[in-house]
Amino acid sequence: xxxxxxxxxxxxxxxxxxxxxxxxxxxxxxxxxxxxxxxxxxxxxxxxxxxxxxxxxxxxxxxxxxxxxxxxxxxxxxxxxxxxxxxxxxxxxxxxxxxxxxxxxxxxxxxxxxxxxxxxxxxxxxxxxxxxxxxxxxxxxxxxxxxxxxxxxxxxxxxxxxxxxxxxxxxxxxxxxxxxxxxxxxxxxxxxxxxxxxxxxxxxxxxxxxxxxxxxxxxxxxxxxxxxxxxxxxxxxxxxxxxxxxxxxxxxxxxxxxxxxxxxxxxxxxxxxxxxxxxxxxxxxxxxxxxxxxxxxxxxxxxxxxxxxxxxxxxxxx
Amino acid sequence: xxxxxxxxxxxxxxxxxxxxxxxxxxxxxxxxxxxxxxxxxxxxxxxxxxxxxxxxxxxxxxxxxxxxxxxxxxxxxxxxxxxxxxxxxxxxxxxxxxxxxxxxxxxxxxxxxxxxxxxxxxxxxxxxxxxxxxxxxxxxxxxxxxxxxxxxxxxxxxxxxxxxxxxxxxxxxxxxxxxxxxxxxxxxxxxxxxxxxxxxxxxxxxxxxxxxxxxxxxxxxxxxxxxxxxxxxxxxxxxxxxxxxxxxxxxxxxxxxxxxxxxxxxxxxxxxxxxxxxxxxxxxxxxxxxxxxxxxxxxxxxxxxxxxxxxxxxxxxx
Numbered sequence: 001x002x003x004x005x006x007x008x009x010x011x012x013x014x015x016x017x018x019x020x021x022x023x024x025x026x027x028x029x030x031x032x033x034x035x036x037x038x039x040x041x042x043x044x045x046x047x048x049x050x051x052x053x054x055x056x057x058x059x060x061x062x063x064x065x066x067x068x069x070x071x072x073x074x075x076x077x078x079x080x081x082x083x084x085x086x087x088x089x090x091x092x093x094x095x096x097x098x099x100x101x102x103x104x105x106x107x108x109x110x111x112x113x114x115x116x117x118x119x120x121x122x123x124x125x126x127x128x129x130x131x132x133x134x135x136x137x138x139x140x141x142x143x144x145x146x147x148x149x150x151x152x153x154x155x156x157x158x159x160x161x162x163x164x165x166x167x168x169x170x171x172x173x174x175x176x177x178x179x180x181x182x183x184x185x186x187x188x189x190x191x192x193x194x195x196x197x198x199x200x201x202x203x204x205x206x207x208x209x210x211x212x213x214x215x216x217x218x219x220x221x222x223x224x225x226x227x228x229x230x231x232x233x234x235x236x237x238x239x240x241x242x243x244x245x246x247x248x249x250x251x252x253x254x255x256x257x258x259x260x261x262x263x264x265x266x267x268x269x270x271x272x273x274x275x276x277x278x279x280x281x282x283x284x285x286x287x288x289x290x291x292x293x294x295x296x297x298x299x300x301x302x303x304x305x306x307x308x309x310x311x312x313x314x315x316x317x318x
Numbered sequence: 319x320x321x322x323x324x325x326x327x328x329x330x331x332x333x334x335x336x337x338x339x340x341x342x343x344x345x346x347x348x349x350x351x352x353x354x355x356x357x358x359x360x361x362x363x364x365x366x367x368x369x370x371x372x373x374x375x376x377x378x379x380x381x382x383x384x385x386x387x388x389x390x391x392x393x394x395x396x397x398x399x400x401x402x403x404x405x406x407x408x409x410x411x412x413x414x415x416x417x418x419x420x421x422x423x424x425x426x427x428x429x430x431x432x433x434x435x436x437x438x439x440x441x442x443x444x445x446x447x448x449x450x451x452x453x454x455x456x457x458x459x460x461x462x463x464x465x466x467x468x469x470x471x472x473x474x475x476x477x478x479x480x481x482x483x484x485x486x487x488x489x490x491x492x493x494x495x496x497x498x499x500x501x502x503x504x505x506x507x508x509x510x511x512x513x514x515x516x517x518x519x520x521x522x523x524x525x526x527x528x529x530x531x532x533x534x535x536x537x538x539x540x541x542x543x544x545x546x547x548x549x550x551x552x553x554x555x556x557x558x559x560x561x562x563x564x565x566x567x568x569x570x571x572x573x574x575x576x577x578x579x580x581x582x583x584x585x586x587x588x589x590x591x592x593x594x595x596x597x598x599x600x601x602x603x604x605x606x607x608x609x610x611x612x613x614x615x616x617x618x619x620x621x622x623x624x625x626x627x628x629x630x631x632x633x634x635x636x
Contacts, residue, residue, distance in 0.1 A: 107365020
């Protein structure tokens with residue numbers, strides 16, 4: 001297996017992205033993997049700044065995530081939520097006691113004036129994660145969902161309304177002025193950067209905010225590094241989350257081809273290789289016609305070995 | 319027993335004051351008792367606004383306080399603190415899981431733009447407390463302790479340093495611009511106001527901030543209502559907290575007389591009746607010489623009946 005010599009940058013949302021990140025962290029030597037996390041899902045709740053994608057990545061990389069549940073921490077308890085319910089407070093966003101410690105610690109650091117980057121790096125250290133994990137920006141960007149109920153904050157749509165509203169579009173509040181996280185900007189200028197892997201995260205609400213922020217996608221394209229994207233749609237279904245439902249509601253074909261078309265239209269010339277699952281092999285020619293190399297391989301990551309295998313295959317493409 | 323017909327206002331800090339407030343609430347008909355709580359002890363911690371005195375009063379009035387421990391909630395659990403410790407976070411201020419639900423709920427409401435008054439009233443309602451409980455102000459006032467270690471925030475002195483530093487003085491940051499809570503200002507203008515009871519709270523860090531805020535003590539004096547103060551020092555000892563230690567360090571006599579002198583010097587003509595414990599009866603003449611009526615009665619509140627008896631006796635003095 002050939003491994004790239006320089007640093008590798010992964011772009012990730014939550015669960016699906018975190019799985020590939022774990023595989024990448026298993027494959028790459030310490031210090032080589034850098035992860036830019038979507039922060040469009042972040043929100044203010046109960047006075048705290050909640051960063052679901054950053055935390056999912058950190059919890060996954062540190063082996064603390066609740067794999068069965070698909071979110072949060074393993075071995076979690078719920079004393080605070082129970083008491084909050086007793087007070088008639090908002091409990092639709094389930095914050096476990098241990099998870100709350102993370103949010104409180106972060107809130108304390110942010111209140112002292114630390115950047116989200118600094119807080120994220122320190123949290124990674126405290127969780128024993130040596131991978132470099134960055135928020136896409138230190139400035140707030142907040143995904144808003146335009147839907148049949150009007151406009152909702154992303155977590156209102158995703159958690160409170162459980163993705164039931166019919167989606168009409170998205171808007172990333174603050175993206176016009178937010179700057180790319182400084183270490184990420186520097187990484188783009190590093191001639192040793194081996195390449196970028198766009199994890200199988202939601203194209204609309206996880207990957208789009210990262211790529212659109214501060215013209216990041218154009219910076220990446222200009223750096224001419226290989227960009228490998230893994231399709232989050234397999235056999236017409238999202239592996240996790242509302243991506244397939246969103247595509248259907250937006251009138252897009254609910255296939256890996258639909259995802260490739262979305263990326264090709266929004267970020268022309270960016271993606272060099274598009275990875276699809278074996279079950280979608282028939283789409284290869286259509287995707288290739290968009291100007292991307294297509295690689296067909298198993299992309300469903302159930303076991304740790306699946307994550308490592310997909311990660312290794314992606315790294316070989318760089 | 320004669321009970322005043324109009325509303326009664328109690329000024330309270332934490333534990334000691336809350337005990338008398340509970341007695342007062344047992345004695346007075348619903349809606350008659352108003353409590354102004356010190357907020358000088360409030361502080362920002364882990365991104366939250368913590369209001370120890372308000373919460374102690376509300377927890378005490380709702381029967382939720384941990385009486386044996388002297389602070390916090392009965393039946394508390396500590397999952398979040400344990401996890402925060404695991405992250406290497408600040409755990410010197412012990413926030414139980416159920417208590418945290420209060421702080422999170424408050425933080426959420428404050429973040430939505432609610433005033434501390436509105437949040438306090440709503441929290442009282444949710445805890446089933448019908449007594450009117452107010453923060454002394456909706457603006458932040460923060461007690462700073464000048465001591466041999468320099469200047470400390472009150473909770474740093476009180477909890478983190480466990481009152482070990484030698485006190486040189488106090489400073490109420492923000493008190494120059496903070497306004498009296500509007501309902502309290504209105505209550506002072508109510509001709510039916512029967513009187514004011516200064517609870518046996520710490521004179522320096524619980525009562526002084528309330529009286530000094532927005533010239534509250536002068537407003538009270540001008541309203542010419544009876545003001546009954548209960549000495550928090552009995553037989554040369556503070557019933558609770560660092561009042562006696564502070565008095566010694568400030569060079570004041572550690573007696574009920576010392577407290578009366580402090581009030582007489584700071585708020586001349588304000589206090590009409592000063593209540594001391596039977597064990598301090600010998601101080602009566604000296605205190606009377608300060609221009610206050612002196613009443614001697616048992617002031618130690620161990621059982622609920624003690625609280626009720628002291629409360630009833632104070633109410634009779636109005």
